[in-house]
Amino acid sequence: MTHTELAPAATDVSGSVRIPRPASPYQGDIARYWDGEARPVNLRLGDVDGLYHHHYGIGDVDHAALGDAEDSESEKKLIAELHRLESAQAEYLLGHLGDIGGDDTLVDAGCGRGGSMVMAHQRFGCKVEGVTLSAKQADFANGRARELGIQDHVRARVCNMLSTPFGTGSAAASWNNESSMYVDLHDLFAEHSRVLEVGGRYVTITGCWNPRYGQPSKWVSQINAHFECNIHSRREYLRAMADNRLVPQAVVDLTPDTLPYWELRATSSLVTGIEDAFINSYKDGSFQYLLIAADRV
Ligand SMILES: C[S@@+](CC[C@H](N)C(=O)[O-])C[C@H]1O[C@@H](n2cnc3c(N)ncnc32)[C@H](O)[C@@H]1O
Ligand SMILES: CC(C)=CCC/C(C)=C/COP(=O)(O)OP(=O)(O)O
Numbered sequence: 001m002t003h004t005e006l007a008p009a010a011t012d013v014s015g016s017v018r019i020p021r022p023a024s025p026y027q028g029d030i031a032r033y034w035d036g037e038a039r040p041v042n043l044r045l046g047d048v049d050g051l052y053h054h055h056y057g058i059g060d061v062d063h064a065a066l067g068d069a070e071d072s073e074s075e076k077k078l079i080a081e082l083h084r085l086e087s088a089q090a091e092y093l094l095g096h097l098g099d100i101g102g103d104d105t106l107v108d109a110g111c112g113r114g115g116s117m118v119m120a121h122q123r124f125g126c127k128v129e130g131v132t133l134s135a136k137q138a139d140f141a142n143g144r145a146r147e148l149g150i151q152d153h154v155r156a157r158v159c160n161m162l163s164t165p166f167g168t169g170s171a172a173a174s175w176n177n178e179s180s181m182y183v184d185l186h187d188l189f190a191e192h193s194r195v196l197e198v199g200g201r202y203v204t205i206t207g208c209w210n211p212r213y214g215q216p217s218k219w220v221s222q223i224n225a226h227f228e229c230n231i232h233s234r235r236e237y238l239r240a241m242a243d244n245r246l247v248p249q250a251v252v253d254l255t256p257d258t259l260p261y262w263e264l265r266a267t268s269s270l271v272t273g274i275e276d277a278f279i280n281s282y283k284d285g286s287f288q289y290l291l292i293a294a295d296r297v
């Protein structure tokens with residue numbers, strides 16, 4: 001499918017994104033949450049190179065890139081390092097999408113400010129369609145795409161990821177990057193399964209509670225309350241995929257890879273207060289940071 005066949009962008013006369021009525025009061029709350037979000041830990045990291053993420057980082061910290069306590073640039077270097085780890089996370093996700101060509105269309109479900117969409121287009125040359133509940137985020141992502149001159153290929157719209165306007169079988173690949181904890185997984189995977197072509201690839205990076213712990217730990221409950229989300233268990237992911245023709249090809253526990261990011265972030269001036277909940281739950285085994293890549297069969 002070429003992008004000219006896609007439904008027209010939902011914009012009003014001023015060029016901003018049209019806002020559909022939320023599908024539920026909860027979705028209205030989540031839209032308001034992200035419309036109002038302006039945490040320095042996200043904006044200052046994004047300012048490093050113009051890729052704005054709302055996900056966390058993976059990989060080893062490059063200690064040589066950090067200044068020592070006397071270094072007047074140490075805060076700037078710390079921010080650049082946290083951002084590098086967040087972009088590494090997105091590259092890792094994109095690396096599991098398979099063989100994507102310039103004529104393909106990808107779907108980013110819960111696209112935030114669009115950092116991963118820009119990276120996907122830069123990597124594959126393809127079209128990327130994102131959906132978010134937040135009009136502010138969609139405007140931001142579309143503004144960045146215009147600044148980069150890639151607005152014909154990268155587009156965000158205000159839309160519920162459980163009911164998208166994308167054609168059946170129209171996407172070569174789709175993903176959720178830390179956005180699946182806001183929806184019912186059966187509904188979510190039914191929609192990905194519909195939009196993906198047979199043989200297409202679905203990838204998620206997510207935090208999930210570990211069934212081996214028994215129930216969501218107090219740390220998981222704290223993260224849910226902090227973000228107004230509903231973290232699922234690893235078992236729920238695999239079951240809901242199996243029920244929706246999504247067959248896992250890779251399940252990677254990224255918990256050891258994300259801990260260095262959190263430990264570094266906990267030392268920065270940009271802490272938000274949620275760092276200990278992530279660190280403690282990753283360490284006590286009640287919570288895992290997982291990538292799942294699945295084939296649409
Ligand atoms: C933590 S942010 C992740 C953003 C992005 N994936 C990234 O990696 O930067 C969660 C995103 O999920 C979106 N979201 C939550 N529920 C949604 C829904 N039902 N439909 C569309 N987007 C949703 C929010 O609007 C927000 O953009
Ligand atoms: C792994 C889990 C459970 C994620 C929950 C979803 C979420 C809020 C992700 C990060 O967003 P953000 O980048 O806006 O958060 P922060 O401000 O903490 O960096």
Ligand SMILES: [Mg+2]
Pocket residue numbers: 041042053054055056
């Ligand atoms: Mg962040």
